[in-house]
Amino acid sequence: MAKYLLKRLFYLLLTLFLIATITFFMMKLLPGTPLSNESKLSHAQIQMIYHTYGLDKPVWQQYLIYLGGMVQGNFGLSFQFDNQPVSYLLATRMPASFQLGVQAMIVGVLLGIIVGGIAAIRRNTWVDGTMTIISILMISIPSFVLAILLQYYLGLKAGAFPVAGWGNFAYTILPTIALAGSPFATTARFIRTEMVDVMSSDYIELAKAKGLTQTGVVYHHALRNSLIPLITLIGPLTVNLMTGSLVVENIFAVPGIGEQFVKSITTNDYPTIMGITMMYSVLLVIVLLITDIVYGIVDPRIRLQGGQS
Amino acid sequence: MENTENENLIEVNNLKINFNTYAGKVKAIRDVSFHLKKGETLAIVGESGSGKSVTTRSLMGLNADNAEIAGGEILFHGEDVLKKSEKEMQEIRGMDIAMIFQDPMTSLDPTMKIGRQIAEPLRIHKHISKDKAMAQALEMLKLVGITDAEHRINDYPHQFSGGMRQRIVIAIALICYPEVLIADEPTTALDVTIQAQILKLMKELQEKIETSIIFITHDLGVVAGMADRIAVMYAGKIVEYGTVDEIFYNPQHPYTWGLLNSMPTLDTQSGELSAIPGTPPDLLDPPKGDAFAARNSYALKIDAEQEPPFFQVSKTHAAATWLLDPRAPKVTPPAAIAKRQAQWASMHNEAGELVRPETPVTPTTTFDDDRE
Numbered sequence: 001m002a003k004y005l006l007k008r009l010f011y012l013l014l015t016l017f018l019i020a021t022i023t024f025f026m027m028k029l030l031p032g033t034p035l036s037n038e039s040k041l042s043h044a045q046i047q048m049i050y051h052t053y054g055l056d057k058p059v060w061q062q063y064l065i066y067l068g069g070m071v072q073g074n075f076g077l078s079f080q081f082d083n084q085p086v087s088y089l090l091a092t093r094m095p096a097s098f099q100l101g102v103q104a105m106i107v108g109v110l111l112g113i114i115v116g117g118i119a120a121i122r123r124n125t126w127v128d129g130t131m132t133i134i135s136i137l138m139i140s141i142p143s144f145v146l147a148i149l150l151q152y153y154l155g156l157k158a159g160a161f162p163v164a165g166w167g168n169f170a171y172t173i174l175p176t177i178a179l180a181g182s183p184f185a186t187t188a189r190f191i192r193t194e195m196v197d198v199m200s201s202d203y204i205e206l207a208k209a210k211g212l213t214q215t216g217v218v219y220h221h222a223l224r225n226s227l228i229p230l231i232t233l234i235g236p237l238t239v240n241l242m243t244g245s246l247v248v249e250n251i252f253a254v255p256g257i258g259e260q261f262v263k264s265i266t267t268n269d270y271p272t273i274m275g276i277t278m279m280y281s282v283l284l285v286i287v288l289l290i291t292d293i294v295y296g297i298v299d300p301r302i303r304l305q306g307g308q309s
Numbered sequence: 310m311e312n313t314e315n316e317n318l319i320e321v322n323n324l325k326i327n328f329n330t331y332a333g334k335v336k337a338i339r340d341v342s343f344h345l346k347k348g349e350t351l352a353i354v355g356e357s358g359s360g361k362s363v364t365t366r367s368l369m370g371l372n373a374d375n376a377e378i379a380g381g382e383i384l385f386h387g388e389d390v391l392k393k394s395e396k397e398m399q400e401i402r403g404m405d406i407a408m409i410f411q412d413p414m415t416s417l418d419p420t421m422k423i424g425r426q427i428a429e430p431l432r433i434h435k436h437i438s439k440d441k442a443m444a445q446a447l448e449m450l451k452l453v454g455i456t457d458a459e460h461r462i463n464d465y466p467h468q469f470s471g472g473m474r475q476r477i478v479i480a481i482a483l484i485c486y487p488e489v490l491i492a493d494e495p496t497t498a499l500d501v502t503i504q505a506q507i508l509k510l511m512k513e514l515q516e517k518i519e520t521s522i523i524f525i526t527h528d529l530g531v532v533a534g535m536a537d538r539i540a541v542m543y544a545g546k547i548v549e550y551g552t553v554d555e556i557f558y559n560p561q562h563p564y565t566w567g568l569l570n571s572m573p574t575l576d577t578q579s580g581e582l583s584a585i586p587g588t589p590p591d592l593l594d595p596p597k598g599d600a601f602a603a604r605n606s607y608a609l610k611i612d613a614e615q616e617p618p619f620f621q622v623s624k625t626h627a628a629a630t631w632l633l634d635p636r637a638p639k640v641t642p643p644a645a646i647a648k649r650q651a652q653w654a655s656m657h658n659e660a661g662e663l664v665r666p667e668t669p670v671t672p673t674t675t676f677d678d679d680r681e
């Protein structure tokens with residue numbers, strides 16, 4: 001097990017290194033410069049600014065400096081926000097995004113399990129049909145459309161929730177729903193398929209032959225077997241949430257990472273772009289590692305292999 | 310005589326089951342009747358699709374949602390299970406009637422320790438404490454021959470071989486000491502040596518637990534040592550039934566002949582084995598007359614017109630073929646069957662009663678020289 005973890009950790013670091021490298025060079029290819037008023041500056045002034053930020057050095061040198069700083073958790077200073085350290089920016093922006101992400105994940109996945117499970121048990125009835133339509137809608141409607149619809153009808157027209165901004169819990173409700181759409185639909189469809197599969201398996205037949213009630217069969221045998229593979233979905237769902245947050249946070253003016261990220265890209269704020277990318281990457285590889293470990297713990301078939309290797 | 314009639318644990322009368330599909334009604338079971346006595350083993354034999362599983366599943370009320378009972382009754386202790394509610398059926402399942410399935414590799418819940426799976430029927434039906442149930446599960450695990458049962462009770466299914474898993478499935482089926490055990494091709498998925506072990510185990514446990522068995526197979530070869538009586542099924546009907554000896558040595562239905570001829574025995578010459586030509590009829594639209602007629606080289610004209618009734622051969626033996634009608638022409642069965650019948654005739658009188666002191670008759674022993 002320790003050997004396995006070490007191996008995983010090595011690949012994790014390698015992945016992060018590659019992501020850092022690729023992002024760095026791709027960012028250098030972005031059109032434009034970080035200077036918004038370039039045309040008004042003299043050549044000497046531009047050189048001076050570039051020198052301050054180390055942008056006059058050869059690219060490979062900038063890269064090494066960058067890597068060196070990153071290892072120490074130093075992403076440099078933001079170009080756009082009064083030279084604030086990027087790590088400070090991230091720290092202030094993180095809580096809002098994190099709260100929305102976790103809330104959306106919990107709401108989406110839980111609802112998805114319930115809806116998908118019911119659809120599977122009531123397969124080929126109107127219940128199943130309705131639930132399939134709802135989840136297909138949720139998958140095909142982009143989260144920004146959902147966000148705008150929610151904002152307009154529930155926020156503006158009905159006045160049930162704050163239209164935008166950040167404050168108490170009420171402010172989180174609409175963005176959470178907008179973000180939860182995708183994980184909800186994905187989970188519901190996944191669980192339905194998985195559960196229909198499981199319900200037609202021999203061991204469910206045997207469970208019925210033992211005299212279990214329908215509820216007993218679902219609760220003791222079908223649910224656990226359909227939920228285990230759901231763990232593999234957590235990684236992709238996290239990615240969904242991250243991309244979803246870019247637009248949703250902008251629409252609801254949530255002071256989170258996603259909103260920050262969009263701003264940094266439009267202003268060529270290199271250090272912030274790099275910082276956020278790396279933070280997303282670290283988060284994602286950690287989620288993936290944890291889901292793998294959890295999968296190994298809950299699935300006895302994999303647990304054994306882990307023990308042997 | 311009357312007494313034995315009343316000892317029927319299960320009595321199926323004129324059962325008809327259809328399946329509603331997009332293509333139409335599949336008439337899967339078309340007027341099936343049989344009975345099962347206490348302590349006996351009844352084998353139901355027939356090709357794939359003949360309706361063996363559907364028949365036995367209906368005993369437990371476990372048929373697919375699109376199944377429709379078109380007629381008949383299934384009496385268990387004289388009560389019609391087809392009239393019972395789902396809740397009443399749940400009380401019977403696993404408690405009075407238990408089932409073993411074909412594929413042990415997929416019959417067990419991969420995420421649950423086998424001990425809990427074996428104890429589950431006890432917990433449902435007997436409402437005993439977890440510790441007590443686990444203790445009984447351990448006893449049962451030992452009984453079905455799992456070595457080191459104390460430790461293995463905490464293992465998961467994937468840690469066992471196919472044969473071991475089938476032993477575990479048997480343990481689950483027998484944990485409540487059911488009156489009837491339905492074994493739906495319990496050895497088909499296993500290799501030959503393991504098959505023999507599992508059959509032997511089932512036989513031993515049947516005596517210990519005093520259960521009656523309905524043993525389903527498409528392979529006549531495995532029933533010889535296992536069953537008391539055989540019912541041969543074809544296209545949703547029983548076409549012949551009798552004691553094991555009657556079916557093996559005095560078969561009357563051409564379909565039974567075909568099944569026997571496709572079964573390897575010790576005196577089978579190479580090349581002599583022959584599968585029955587053709588395929589079973591489409592049950593969406595079953596043929597008029599005898600369903601086997603199209604594949605039957607002994608078919609009479611009447612077979613295409615009218616369904617044959619059962620002709621009684623002995624008290625325990627009957628076959629649904631026009632060949633047994635007194636007006637039918639005398640036919641000579643295939644050589645291998647004729648040989649079997651000759652052997653039978655030399656030992657029995659007209660009424661099918663044994664006239665000589667009994668010699669053990671098994672399909673794998675013959676009185677011929679080994680010609681090698």
Ligand SMILES: Nc1ncnc2c1ncn2[C@@H]1O[C@H](COP(=O)(O)OP(=O)(O)OP(=O)(O)O)[C@@H](O)[C@H]1O
Nearest residue numbers: 328335337356357358359360361362363364373527
């Ligand atoms: N749910 C269903 N819907 C439609 N047809 C069905 C259904 N279940 C069974 N059948 C049909 O009923 C017939 C009998 O099937 P059954 O499973 O009893 O055969 P079997 O004798 O057990 O065969 P095997 O040896 O392959 O297990 C087959 O023609 C099958 O296609």
Ligand SMILES: [Mg+2]
Nearest residue numbers: 361362363493
């Ligand atoms: Mg079958």
